[in-house]
Amino acid sequence: MELILWALSFFIDLALLASTFYQLVILTDLEADYINIYDTASRINRIVIPEFVVQGVLCAVFLITWHWFMFLMTVPLACYHVMLFLKRQHLFDVTEAFRFLNAEKKFRMIKLGFYLALFAIITFRLALSVFNFLSDAEDAVHLF
Numbered sequence: 001m002e003l004i005l006w007a008l009s010f011f012i013d014l015a016l017l018a019s020t021f022y023q024l025v026i027l028t029d030l031e032a033d034y035i036n037i038y039d040t041a042s043r044i045n046r047i048v049i050p051e052f053v054v055q056g057v058l059c060a061v062f063l064i065t066w067h068w069f070m071f072l073m074t075v076p077l078a079c080y081h082v083m084l085f086l087k088r089q090h091l092f093d094v095t096e097a098f099r100f101l102n103a104e105k106k107f108r109m110i111k112l113g114f115y116l117a118l119f120a121i122i123t124f125r126l127a128l129s130v131f132n133f134l135s136d137a138e139d140a141v142h143l144f
Contacts, residue, residue: 002132003126009125009126016115023044026044037094041091048092052081052085055077055078059071062074
């Protein structure tokens with residue numbers, strides 16, 4: 001069961017990393033004037049809610065499976081996402097885009113760093129689970 005949990009977490013975190021990196025690239029393209037502001041807003045706003053949901057699910061999975069450290073590590077970002085959603089500040093606003101562009105980029109850089117740190121921990125735990133699974137299977141073979 002542990003192996004399935006860490007494999008699932010690995011792919012979820014990989015998707016969150018890709019989503020955040022994509023948003024950062026879109027914002028950088030807007031800053032360099034390679035893309036117009038309306039395309040930027042539609043591309044970012046299309047993936048904000050799914051990202052929030054997936055991150056919340058990852059946090060809930062860690063809570064349900066009693067992985068307290070990972071839960072406590074992911075809950076602040078989940079709470080921040082909920083706060084942004086409740087204040088209706090989660091979408092990229094076209095009218096305020098250039099005023100908050102640096103803040104939006106900084107926020108996504110911090111999230112990218114967070115997801116990278118989480119990715120390193122999850123990758124280590126996945127490798128440890130694979131090792132434990134294989135060593136347990138090898139021990140079971142020697143019993144018979």
